[in-house]
Amino acid sequence: MMRKTLLAGLTLFVVLLVAACNTAPAPSDPQTLTPAASVSTAPTVDLSAEIAALKAGDTAAAIAGLEKILANTPTSAEAHLLLGQAYYRADQKDKAEKEFLAAFSLNPVAALPLETEDADEWLKVGNAHASLAQLDEALAAYQTVLKIKPDKAAAYTNIGVVYYQAGQFDEAVQQMQKALEIDPTDAETYYMLGATYVQQKKLDEAEKSFNQAIELKSDLAAAYTGLGNVQLANKKFEEAVATLQKATTLQPDQAEAWLALGQAYAAQGHKSEASQALNQCVQFSQPGPLRARCEQDLQNLGTP
Helix, strand or coil: CCCECCEEECCCCCEEECCECCCCCCCCCCCCCCCCCCCCCCCCCCCHHHHHHHHCCCHHHHHHHHHHHHHHCCCCHHHHHHHHHHHHHCCCHHHHHHHHHHHHHHCCCCCCCCCCCCHHHHHHHHHHHHHCCCHHHHHHHHHHHHHHCCCCHHHHHHHHHHHHHCCCHHHHHHHHHHHHHHCCCCHHHHHHHHHHHHHCCCHHHHHHHHHHHHHHCCCCHHHHHHHHHHHHHCCCHHHHHHHHHHHHHHCCCCHHHHHHHHHHHHHHCCHHHHHHHHHHHHHHCCCCHHHHHHHHHHHHHCCC
16 A cells, blocks of 8 residues: 655644655645635647657656756746656656646646546645645545545545645544545544544544554654643643653654643643753744744743
């Protein structure tokens, strides 16, 4: 089974990790579907030779031709898209992803120049849209996946992520539950489900989902962070400390886990340990709300 590789952030300092090899990221805050995006005004380019090369299976010729086109017309969304499709067929998936991102940054509604019935390719397309917060386009791509392969669990998970991004948590839960009906062994989708329950303030359900994720994948750091946050919210401070220590051991640069660990120590009155954890949070976080929260909690401890 192909696995997804995505980490992203949720509110309440719960780290969001999605399930299997082609997964869409989620931003920190829910947002409405499809923010406005600029559309490229690049002149139309002739891609017929490169499309013919791809249809004939000559990916090398197509890639060479498209690289030349983009050297002269770097703002052609269609050329970037076709180059992404060429890289995908050459099994250079990382390069394909970069080209899809470049294309949809220029034109969110650009259509694939080469028709495809490859469900995983459409997942890549959807993920590129989701990475750019183009939620309507991402949703359409994932729905195309399901038309091609109705039992593709990853598509349901990713649709759930889109709904999560849009703040539609009930719909997100429904989609993740559908994914788990198809693949009940997917730890990351259980984590996603738990993270969504957190947003609904359904902490008992969240705890069960995080524990299920850990049972299935004992090294899933994000699930320990999620579970630790739930234990912290339920004032189970000793349990939270143990869980969050495991999270930071598995992923030492996870600032969210250090923040929650510092808060759990502070709630127990362990000021020195709290200070150490919160300083780790500051070290591993980027400038922004998370680091500001770590610094504020340090200030509340009376610690520089």
